[in-house]
Amino acid sequence: MASRSTARKHTLAEQADRFALYQEAVNAPADNIDFIERVYTEMRGAKPKVLKEDFCGTALLATEWAKRGPQRRSIGVDLDAEALAWARRHNLGPAGPAIASRIELVHADVLAPNEHRADVVCALNFSYFLLPSRQQLLAYFRNVRRSLRPRGLFVLDCIGGTEAVADYHERREYDGFSYLWDHSEFNPLDHTARCSISFAFPDGSRIEPAFAYRWRVWTLPELRDLLDEAGFAAPRVFWEYTDEEDGTTEYREIAHEQNQEIWLTYLVAST
Ligand SMILES: C[S@@+](CC[C@H](N)C(=O)[O-])C[C@H]1O[C@@H](n2cnc3c(N)ncnc32)[C@H](O)[C@@H]1O
Missing domain, CATH: 3.40.50.150 (Vaccinia Virus protein VP39)
Structure with missing residues (x-):
């Protein structure tokens, strides 16, 4: 083992x-x-x-x-x-x-x-x-x-849209992994939010986050x-x-x- x-x-x-x-x-x-x-x-x-x-x-x-x-x-x-x-x-x-x-x-x-x-x-x-x-x-x-x-x-x-100026999450399934999008900490004062992309796998492991950045929703x-x-x-x-x-x-x-x-x-x- x-x-x-x-x-x-x-x-x-x-x-x-x-x-x-x-x-x-x-x-x-x-x-x-x-x-x-x-x-x-x-x-x-x-x-x-x-x-x-x-x-x-x-x-x-x-x-x-x-x-x-x-x-x-x-x-x-x-x-x-x-x-x-x-x-x-x-x-x-x-x-x-x-x-x-x-x-x-x-x-x-x-x-x-x-x-x-x-x-x-x-x-x-x-x-x-x-x-x-x-x-x-x-x-x-x-x-x-x-x-x-x-x-x-x-x-x-x-x-854009109402969700793009709010916190929202999305999960999509692919062959062998799940794609997780996280849009959080949206700040209405400057339209910036924290974004991250993570990947989850059938054995429970994750790459979290795989990518992370702050962006401005123009x-x-x-x-x-x-x-x-x-x-x-x-x-x-x-x-x-x-x-x-x-x-x-x-x-x-x-x-x-x-x-x-x-x-x-x-x-x-x-x-
Ligand atoms: C979210 S990724 C998008 C990659 C690709 N365009 C796509 O559609 O998948 C953003 C990319 O922009 C690059 N980037 C961010 N700021 C930049 C800048 N000022 N000049 C050049 N590249 C930049 C990052 O290194 C990253 O690879």
């Missing part, structure tokens, strides 16, 4: 890879790319070639983008050297040298000046919520504007004002609708909507 200490080393949590679980539970790069291609093609009459994925983390989106054809190039920017190293090993490496050679990973702050230019710059999974001040978000939007090629588009998503009017101030035209807003029967989702452009417990949108901004 294994000793207690040996047994502890073999919990499912200890064997798990938090970045791999995050990708499985959170990322949906094919859906993101389909949306970006659809909107860009409709607005610009051509397919986008270069994508800059800000806050790229493990750069799954940048990798999937480059897989969509030899014309495609991507740039991923993130502050976290560990996530970028993981990206190289687990996403770019397995994609093969031809695809990896068209992906550039940059270890940098998205607020820093940079020379990269892209047809589409994206900030997805609400990552810019990690910039809590107006000054920071404006500086970021200005930086994005400088990073766009002529006729380029900035695509960001947003989450509102759509604030984003529209800041985009305007940064020199963007009024963004198009695409609201997520879910088919109650089969669970499929689609994004439709809207000018007004009713508030909900949780809603998701894409914003598409051009200069």
Whole structure:
């Protein structure tokens, strides 16, 4: 029989890879790319070639983008050297040298000046919520504007609703693990909240938290004002609708909507 200490080393949590679980539970790069291609093609009459994925983390989106054809190039920017190293090993490496050679990973702050230019710059999974001040978000939007090629588009998503400005928890089941989202300590004075993602396993072990940060829940009017101030035209807003029967989702452009417990949108901004 294994000793207690040996047994502890073999919990499912200890064997798990938090970045791999995050990708499985959170990322949906094919859906993101389909949306970006659809909107860009409709607005610009051509397919986008270069994508800059800000806050790229493990750069799954940048990798999937480059897989969509030899014309495609991507740039991923993130502050976290560990996530970028993981990206190289687990996403770019397995994609093969031809695809990896068209992906550039940059270890940098998205607020820093940079020379990269892209047809589409994206900030997805609400990552810019990690910039809590107006000054920071404006500086970021200005930086994005400088990073766009002529006729380029900035695509960001947003989450809101009555639950997004309150404490709430979510649990989703996956093959071999549960994903736990915790949104707590919401402060109505500055709209910040503490967020954490944990993973729970059938043997009772957990990675808790796997990721934790404080973010600011930016509102759509604030984003529209800041985009305007940064020199963007009024963004198009695409609201997520879910088919109650089969669970499929689609994004439709809207000018007004009713508030909900949780809603998701894409914003598409051009200069
Ligand atoms: C919640 S993760 C999202 C990762 C990925 N975009 C996704 O959709 O799954 C946020 C990422 O933003 C990065 N990050 C936070 N602040 C940043 C900054 N100022 N510049 C660059 N990356 C930043 C973190 O290191 C982290 O990898």
